[in-house]
Amino acid sequence: MRSLRKLSRSALSGNLAALGGALVALSIATLVVARAGGPAAVGDYALLRIMPWLLAVIVSGGLASASAYFLAGPTRDDPQVRPTLIVMAVAAAVASLLIWVVASPAIRAVFFHDLTTALVAWAGLKATSRLFVITAKAASQGTGDLPGSNWLIFLEELMFLPAYAVALMFGLRGGAGIIAALILSDVATGMVGWRRLVRRGYLAGSSKPSPVLARRIYAFGMRGQVGSIMTLVNLRLDFMIIALLAGPVVLGVYAVASKFAELLRLLPTAFNWVFYPSFAKQAPVEAWRRAAWLMPRAAACTAFAAIPLASVAGPVLPLLYGSDFAGAVLPSQLLLVGLTVEGAAGVVTAYLFGRGRPGLNSLATAGGVVVTVALDLLLIPRLSLLGGAVASSVAYLATTSLLVTCFIAVRPSAPAPAAIDAGPAAPTGTLRRLIDLAVAGIALVIAGPLLLVVWLGSRISTGASGIYRQERVGEGGVPFTMLKIRSMRPGGAGPQVTVESDPRVTRFGRLLRATSIDELPQLINIIRGDMTLVGARPETVDLARRYAPELHTVFRHRPGLTGPAQLFFRWSDALDRADDVELAYLQDQVPLRVAMDLDYLERPTVGRTLGLIATTAANVLHLGRRVNVLPPSARPACRPAAGGMDDLSAGEASSPVPADGLRRAATRG
Structure with a gap:
């Protein structure tokens, strides 16, 4: 908290102030346009701000988003970086203008029926002027001049007001006045920004532009810009569809x-802007830990801030914009629901760009666009404004969930020595990894609200942290930290292998174990790459060291959330009757378990993998009782007794979600 307070007093507070001032200026500008020209003028204003900007972003190949990385990251001392960025900006500005002018008849026919083709063509200068401004902002951000970038953020919206007044004074009404004001405000803002950069020595010590470096910058920018374009589409596709289907008044x-x-x-937005260059300068582990600390706090801030905004929407919007805009109240409240946890997305985006992983940001935002497109086309024709709001709200939540999933997946770690001499690691194949990410990512998004509830219940019932962490043996015998919902009281003595009657398990914990809900946090382990969906159960280090040497082969493989042995022993109560639970487990069950798991791990076909996942789901949902996962020749003569579950879970956080239902292995709660 101390570091967060320090940041809020400096760069973060400055950026928030700039963004707040910019939004106030934009709101006033929208109000002025609405009073001068009505809803139709506001619709033209919205599209004229967005469409040339979107073209400039696409043509430049994400130049603005890449600039901060190359100015603050590993290439910050390269004298070719800054002139290369300038040349790329000029080339993109010229290309954007030409493309817009050529396409202006089609643009006018589709979006601007009330404007002439000549006016629409002149609006192409907005694409050029936007690049003039956004590259100045990015250069200020990347060189550490956050006050300068904050000033430009505020000024680019504020300058529209005097520019629009000048346009009206010269008799430019309607779309002509809006276009002139948008271009003039960008030119004035860009001149302020570049003048400040030059005075601060932005070009001092620069050499000639580098085509090789330009290709690197363009490649980085394109990987990230796919995501930025997707974000714009996510935010503004509903605008375009509403404009096409309902017209400028509704828009x-x-x-x-x-x-x-x-x-x-x-x-x-402030978190993204401020932390992007700082994450680029930090060591990988330090940057990840800092982002992990900030992410939930940023999400909490946006969630709390949504409440007063939703409350005042009803009286404020009609008061400011007039009774014609009363229909904006409910859509605005629906949109706020989707933005409640957007703070986490801002931190993750800054981290991914700062660590040179913009492609992952693009992947996550592309997933959100899929949701946007599907729901926009489904809901807007039927529900108009409300349909667009619902579609966008769901898409915002989906995008944030995917970004958090990507963040978890790229957690850096120092290589750890193997705890077990298992031989060379046997990594999962690409196809199995894709299945892991798809299933675990979707499941984590769906189960997110449930996880929050059971985490709170665990904290109350156990009187300790709701999440239990324990070291387990991972791929190649290397230990990793496995997660689960705590189901046992901490501090009690007992064996590492837990059975149904273990007194350390709370009543709430028994419910969690019976439904396998306590294992849901292991979805995070799967996304990180610590575990896979189907494999051998993750063993504690102490118990793994007591395995017979010839059984260590199983530790070459990545442990699984479910697996053949876990399913087979799901209903076993054999360990309940043992005097020494750990000894019975090691002598009687481990050899059979290893044989069953290796039978799958040595032939992990897609069909077998999906079959085991489906069988696990059926068992967890109590759609089946007994599962035979071995061929007849490999099945044991002595079957586990029905009525129990896999009781060889060692440690509070063992066994996979689907397979180990009532009894989980746990050392201590």
Whole structure:
């Protein structure tokens, strides 16, 4: 908290102030346009701000988003970086203008029926002027001049007001006045930004531009810009569909709702802007830990901030914009629901760009766009404004969930020595890894609210942290930290292998074990790459060291959430009757378990993998009782007794979600 308070007093607070001022200026500008030209003018204003900007972003190949990485990251001392960025910006500006002018008849026919083709063509200068501004902001950000970048963020919206007044004074009304004001405000803002950069020595010591470096910058930018474009699409596809289906009047109302809801994006945008260059300068582990600490706190801030915004939407919007905009209230509240945890997305985006992984950000945002497109096309024709709001809200939540999943998956770690001499690691194949990420990612998104509830229940019932962490043996015998919901009281003595009657298990813990809910946090282990969906059960280090040497082969493989042995012993109560639970487990069950798991691990076909996942789901949902997973020749003569579950879980956080139902291995709660 101390570091967060320090940041809030400096760069973060400055950026929040700039963003807040910019949004106030934008709201005033929207109000002025609405009063001067009505909802239709607001619709034109919204599209004229967005479409040339989107073209500039695409043509430049993500130049603005890449600039901070190359100015603050490993290439910050390269004298070719800054002139290369300038040349790339000029080339993109010229190309954007030409493309817009050529396409202006089609753009006018689709989006701007009330404007002439000549006016639409002149709007192409907005694409050029936007690059003039956004590259100045990015250069200020990447060189550590956050106050300068904050000033530009505020100024680019504020300058529209005097520019629009000048346009009206010269008799430019409607779309002509809006276009002129947008271009003039960008030119004035860009001149301020570049003048400050030059005075601060931005070009001092620079050499000639480098084509090789330009290709690197362009490649980085394109990987990230796919995500930035997807974000713009996520935010503005509903604008375009509403414009096409309902016209500029309805779009104007929706634009007001959207802009009001996006007040909540102040904090996530500030986190992204401030932490991107700082993450680029930090060591990998330090940057990840810092982002992990910030992420839930940023999400909590946006969630709490959404409450007062939703409360004041009803009286404020009609008061500011007039009774014609009363229909914007409910859509704005629906949009706020989707933005409640956006703070986490801002931190993760900054981390992924700062660590040179913009492609993962693009992957996550692309998933959100899939949701946006599907729901927009489904809901907007039927529900108009409300359909667009619901579609966007769901897409925002999906994007944030995918970003957090990517963040977990790229956690850096120092190589640890093997705890067990198992021989060379046997990694999972690419296809199995894709299945892991797809299933675990979807399951984690769906189970997120449930995890929060059971975590709180665990904290109350055990009087300790709701998450239990324990070291387990991973791929190649290397230990990793496995997660589960705590189901046992801490501090009690007992064996590492837990059975149904273990007194350390709380009543709430028995419910969690019976439903396998306590194992859901291991989905995070799967996304990280510590575990896989199907494999041998993750063993504690102490018990693994007591395995017979010839059984260590199983530790070459990545442990699984479920597996053949775990399913087979799901209903076993044999260990309940043993005097020495650990000894009975090691002598009687471990050899059979290893044989069963290796039978799968040596032939992990897609069919067998999906079959075991489906069987696990059926068992957890109590759709089946007994599962034979071995061929007849390999099955034991002595079957486990029905009525129990896999009782060889060692440690509070063992066994996979699906397979180990009532009895889980746990050393101590």
